Amino acid sequence: MKRIALFHLETLMWIDRLGTFAAAAQRLNTTQPAISARVREIEQQLGIALFQREGRRMVLTARGRRLVQASEPLCHSLEQVLLEASDYAGATGAVRIGSGEIAAASCLPAFIQTIERERPGVTMEIELDLTARLLQHLLAGTRDIVFLAGPVASPGMRTAPIGSVELVWAAGAAAADAGGFTRPLPVWSLPDHSPLHAVTLATLEAHGLAAPTVHTCNNVRTLIEIVTGGTGAAVLPETMIRDHLASGTLREVLPRPRHTVHFEAAIRSRERDPVILDLFARAARLEINAPTP
Structure with missing residues (x-):
């Protein structure tokens, strides 16, 4: 019978954290049968059941939970000591x-x-x-x-x-040259669960502007490309469009929102x-x- 080693305890901790043997195997870069074998070895050594199945998840028994709670700080403290001794050079x-x-x-x-x-x-x-x-x-x-x-x-x-x-109301050069929001302008935004979407609607209302529809795209880089090459405007993160603003391919068409992300x-x-x-x-x-x- 094998003795309980640190990798056995680490296995228990990852099963507890991730909920399944398969997820723990992926996290520990091994196979699910290897994880199952480790659990069997510990249970045989201690003579107790450590896990019980609840639906798809493997849940620690009360005694298994006490073992993990007691072992976790010990394992991490040892790993911390070893890593600090090598100035983290051996961190893997x-x-x-x-x-x-x-x-x-x-x-x-x-x-x-x-x-x-x-x-x-x-x-x-x-x-x-x-x-x-x-x-x-x-x-x-x-x-x-x-x-x-x-x-x-x-x-x-x-x-x-x-x-x-910081956020910027920006439109492509053609749309800005045509007058920006002095005429009806298509509005683009991230989907409604994004902070940028809320800022878009709030600032339009604050400026007394109404967009018939707000087109959405869930990718910021694609959104920037759409606005740069099209006739619409959008609230965009300043960090991602600095080069466009500097080159003039994007122009600011409304005052910058006071809200930042x-x-x-x-x-x-x-x-x-x-x-x-x-x-x-x-x-x-x-x-x-x-x-x-």
């Missing part, structure tokens, strides 16, 4: 990062470059999505660090502000993985509105 593992488009276009590239340079053993898995889904993924344990349009509050989440983005880096409040905590500390020092070098 996959970190799953989620980001919206604005953060991805602004501060994420510099963050990635720093990790590649200073934590070469860390593999990054990056996915772009909307804030609502990013928050769901983070709390479900399928993302480790996310960059959210905020402010967002949740008892299961720890956040760090990384700045705000704030951004936060976030991890789970229960996060104890020292590598993720190290990357979160770095993410907290980012500035999303910093000028492009």
Whole structure:
């Protein structure tokens, strides 16, 4: 019979966090049969059942929960000590990062470059999505660090502000030269669950303008291309259209909205993985509105 090792306890913690053997296997870069074998080894060694099935999820029994709660800080403390002893040079593992488009276009590239340079053993898995889904993924344990349009509050989440983005009412050069909003102008926006959509409607109303319809597109870069080459206008993040404004391919057609979009880096409040905590500390020092070098 095999003795219980650290990887056995790590396996329990990831099954508890992600809810299924398959998800834990993917996170630990192994197979589902290997995960099942580890659980059997622990249960045989201790002589107790650690998990019970509830629907599709594997849920810890009361005794299994006590084991994980007691083991988790011990495992992470040991890993922290070993990583600090090597100045994190030996940090390895996959970190799953989620980001919206604005953060991805602004501060994420510099963050990635720093990790590649200073934590070469860390593999990054990056996915772009909307804030609502990013928050769901983070709390479900399928993302480790996310960059959210905020402010967002949740008892299961720890956040760090990384700045705000100014918004601009912009139209392509042809539409601006034709008079902008002095004539009926098609309006484009992100979908209605985006902060930009609310700002679009609020500022139109504040200026006494009415758009017969608001066309939507769920991709900011595509939205910029539509407005740049067409006859419409949109509220767009200034960080993503600086070059267009400087070259004149986009023009400002209304005063800039007073509302800005704030951004936060976030991890789970229960996060104890020292590598993720190290990357979160770095993410907290980012500035999303910093000028492009």
